[in-house]
Amino acid sequence: MIKKIGILLFVMTLVSSCTDFGEKKIFNGTEVYYKDGVTEAEADELGKNLVESGFSNGEVKSVQFVKDGETYVFKMVIKEQFLEDKSLENIFNVFPKELSGYMNLPIDLHLCDNQFNTIRVYKLKDAFKSIMAKGTEIRYTNKVMIEDVEKLKDFLIDYKFSSDRVEKTVEIDRENMTYIFKLVIEKNRLEDKNVISYLTLLKMEMSKNVFSGLVVKIHMCDDLMNTLKVI
Numbered sequence: 001m002i003k004k005i006g007i008l009l010f011v012m013t014l015v016s017s018c019t020d021f022g023e024k025k026i027f028n029g030t031e032v033y034y035k036d037g038v039t040e041a042e043a044d045e046l047g048k049n050l051v052e053s054g055f056s057n058g059e060v061k062s063v064q065f066v067k068d069g070e071t072y073v074f075k076m077v078i079k080e081q082f083l084e085d086k087s088l089e090n091i092f093n094v095f096p097k098e099l100s101g102y103m104n105l106p107i108d109l110h111l112c113d114n115q116f117n118t119i120r121v122y123k124l125k126d127a128f129k130s131i132m133a134k135g136t137e138i139r140y141t142n143k144v145m146i147e148d149v150e151k152l153k154d155f156l157i158d159y160k161f162s163s164d165r166v167e168k169t170v171e172i173d174r175e176n177m178t179y180i181f182k183l184v185i186e187k188n189r190l191e192d193k194n195v196i197s198y199l200t201l202l203k204m205e206m207s208k209n210v211f212s213g214l215v216v217k218i219h220m221c222d223d224l225m226n227t228l229k230v231i
Contacts, residue, residue: 021064021116030056030063033116037067042105046074049102064116068108074099075110075118083111083120090225092120094139097127128171136162136170143174151210159205171225178215181206182227185220190229199231 022035027047034043046065050056064075074096082088092109100107109122128139133153140149152172156162171182181203189195203216220229 022066027051028056029058030061033062033064035064035066038065038072042072042103045103049099053098053102062114064112070106071124072103072105072107073110074107075112075116077114077116078111078119087222087224087226092122093126094128096122096124097130100124133157133162134164135166136168139169139171141171141173144172144179148172148211152206155206155210159202161202169225178217179206179211180217180219182219182221182225184223184225185228187222187228190220196231203231 020035021033022038023033023040023043025032025034025043025047028051030047030050032043032047032050034040034046043065047056050063055061062077064073066073066075092111096107096109099109106124108124110118111120111122112118126142128141130137130139131149131153132138133156136156138149138153138156140146149172153162156170162168169184171180173180173182185195199218199220203218207213207216218231219227220231221227
């Protein structure tokens, strides 16, 4: 997701040179400004992780790294039209957790104008949590109990959905008494009868063996976890 947010969002270079945005370093095209308690070593570590994750890919981007109490804040300049793009909401929500994992620090995401004025905030505490089922990352919201996630983990392994050979990402959420299970499907397989039959059986078994008979809906999604078809 860190790589995707860097590629998908064409962020703007700062236009003002008279405002104190902090010290500046450049990492493969990404301007990293840092201040308010962030050390040079932390800025260097951020730059290294942005390059390694693919966020910094040679295109000009501007970010700022600051501290707010014990929490770090990653501020990113973004064009206004991307703020209204609902298809990007998922990666904004996941981003704080992924960057915090790279940095081993608690980090919130702020989307900003070209003066680093915050427009929208995505907090780490609101981000998806996750556990691994062999090669499958299971992301889950705070609406799903960890006991259910653990049962889902065991089920996906026993069902041979999860293995060490193939990396996958799925999400589990809950709306009232219905569980929402999201997974990525190639668009050309959305109408594949074999795929639909498999997923229909999967949701029935998941309902029976994991969620005490409650309704399960499977969302077939693009690689940003935007729903394309519901089973």
